[in-house]
Amino acid sequence: MSQNNISQNNMSQNKQTKQRKAVALISGGLDSLLAARVMIEQGIHVEGINFFTGFCVEGHTHAIRKKDKAKPKRNNALWSAEQLGIKLHIIDVIEDYKDVVINPKHGYGANLNPCLDCKCFMVSKAMEWLKENDFDFIITGEVVGQRPMSQRKDTMPVVARESGANDLLVRPLCAKNLPATYPEKQGWIDREKMHGFNGRSRKPQFKLASEFGFSDYAQPAGGCCFLTDKSYSVKLADLWQAQGERKYEFDDIMLLKMGRHLRPRPHFKIIVGREEGENNFMEGYKNQFTSMYTLSHTGPFVLIDGKTNEDDIKLAAQLTARFSHGRDASSVKVMVRQADKKEFTLDVTPIPSDDIPKEWYI
Amino acid sequence: MSHHTLDARRLLCPMPVIKTQNFVATLAQGDTVDVICTDPGAKNDIPAWCRINGHEIIGMADKDNDIVITVRVDNQNN
Numbered sequence: 001m002s003q004n005n006i007s008q009n010n011m012s013q014n015k016q017t018k019q020r021k022a023v024a025l026i027s028g029g030l031d032s033l034l035a036a037r038v039m040i041e042q043g044i045h046v047e048g049i050n051f052f053t054g055f056c057v058e059g060h061t062h063a064i065r066k067k068d069k070a071k072p073k074r075n076n077a078l079w080s081a082e083q084l085g086i087k088l089h090i091i092d093v094i095e096d097y098k099d100v101v102i103n104p105k106h107g108y109g110a111n112l113n114p115c116l117d118c119k120c121f122m123v124s125k126a127m128e129w130l131k132e133n134d135f136d137f138i139i140t141g142e143v144v145g146q147r148p149m150s151q152r153k154d155t156m157p158v159v160a161r162e163s164g165a166n167d168l169l170v171r172p173l174c175a176k177n178l179p180a181t182y183p184e185k186q187g188w189i190d191r192e193k194m195h196g197f198n199g200r201s202r203k204p205q206f207k208l209a210s211e212f213g214f215s216d217y218a219q220p221a222g223g224c225c226f227l228t229d230k231s232y233s234v235k236l237a238d239l240w241q242a243q244g245e246r247k248y249e250f251d252d253i254m255l256l257k258m259g260r261h262l263r264p265r266p267h268f269k270i271i272v273g274r275e276e277g278e279n280n281f282m283e284g285y286k287n288q289f290t291s292m293y294t295l296s297h298t299g300p301f302v303l304i305d306g307k308t309n310e311d312d313i314k315l316a317a318q319l320t321a322r323f324s325h326g327r328d329a330s331s332v333k334v335m336v337r338q339a340d341k342k343e344f345t346l347d348v349t350p351i352p353s354d355d356i357p358k359e360w361y362i
Numbered sequence: 363m364s365h366h367t368l369d370a371r372r373l374l375c376p377m378p379v380i381k382t383q384n385f386v387a388t389l390a391q392g393d394t395v396d397v398i399c400t401d402p403g404a405k406n407d408i409p410a411w412c413r414i415n416g417h418e419i420i421g422m423a424d425k426d427n428d429i430v431i432t433v434r435v436d437n438q439n440n
Binding site for chain 1: 372374375376377379380383403406407410411413414415
């Protein structure tokens with residue numbers, strides 16, 4: 001069939017029933033998988049979109065840590081798209097997302113998680129994509145009452161309004177609890193074939209997953225963002241306090257995920273690799289930070305973040321020795337490498353564990 | 363048809379997938395690209411991305427500490 005014939009056929013179809021297209025926010029969790037599937041069942045052409053903020057780092061931990069190497073690795077958003085038989089567009093939003101984390105209009109949740117602002121941001125980004133790609137509406141897996149900050153009855157309209165999606169935002173899992181959207185009013189989709197899920201119970205989702213034949217799905221949404229993690233948020237808050245301002249670079253938020261973090265002085269902290277995988281990954285930063293490792297004994301790779309003087313370097317070396325197999329030795333030789341590649345060694349006595357105040361651990 | 367190389371070393375997934383996705387979008391039908399990665403997760407993720415977007419994996423090899431994944435571009439359905 002020639003291109004012209006295809007175009008003529010499409011035009012003919014357009015006059016009858018135009019194939020409607022929806023972009024689905026695919027997190028890799030169960031709800032977005034189900035929401036997209038509900039729309040596919042109604043004959044909608046669905047493509048997925050997934051946003052990489054830099055904080056979706058669960059897979060990173062597995063990739064870095066040697067002890068996790070045996071765990072199966074997969075990107076759950078890609079896996080979801082494959083189960084659905086749809087395309088997935090993964091968008092890097094690291095830079096744009098900074099403002100969401102640093103200045104959330106609606107504030108944070110229990111940790112540094114700006115969930116409501118995040119949802120508004122992602123739907124607004126999906127709206128941009130929709131316009132650029134001539135799609136008709138947006139699908140999310142949101143459920144009224146499912147999450148304490150971003151998925152409440154009173155915040156559902158906030159997401160629709162502040163994202164600019166308004167009534168082009170369809171939530172197939174709880175649509176019956178919400179006002180009719182534009183696609184419903186136009187008859188593109190059937191409200192009666194959507195759902196009225198409500199609250200924190202996951203049973204309706206599990207039942208629907210079973211009906212669709214999905215069994216190997218990822219954990220519910222929320223757990224894939226490190227901003228919901230208390231210890232991660234504490235480290236990010238420490239970073240901001242040390243810098244004197246709320247800002248971050250991508251490398252900062254990556255390094256917060258690995259190693260032990262200790263801040264012996266307000267102006268510097270050390271990041272101590274906990275195992276071989278982390279040590280290897282952290283070595284990639286040796287031209288950006290002063291780093292150190294023990295020569296006389298096996299031990300961790302350590303990065304020094306901050307401006308340091310001679311005493312600071314000695315203290316960092318004593319801590320490095322403390323976390324090495326020379327922790328009980330009278331003297332440990334430590335290699336110090338500056339970011340400018342200048343190297344020297346120090347012989348130090350490991351700092352006794354009792355001399356490390358708990359407050360140093362971030 | 364031309365052959366290309368894409369350096370995605372020291373990037374953790376999904377960044378190698380994003381780099382591959384964005385680079386492949388600039389290529390022509392039948393072009394091939396060697397994506398060089400270090401994250402073992404790319405061994406699953408880049409083939410998964412290719413399957414759902416209609417591209418073909420024509421090679422995957424470990425070379426020293428790198429993983430080289432060769433993709434043949436198929437834009438017919440895009």
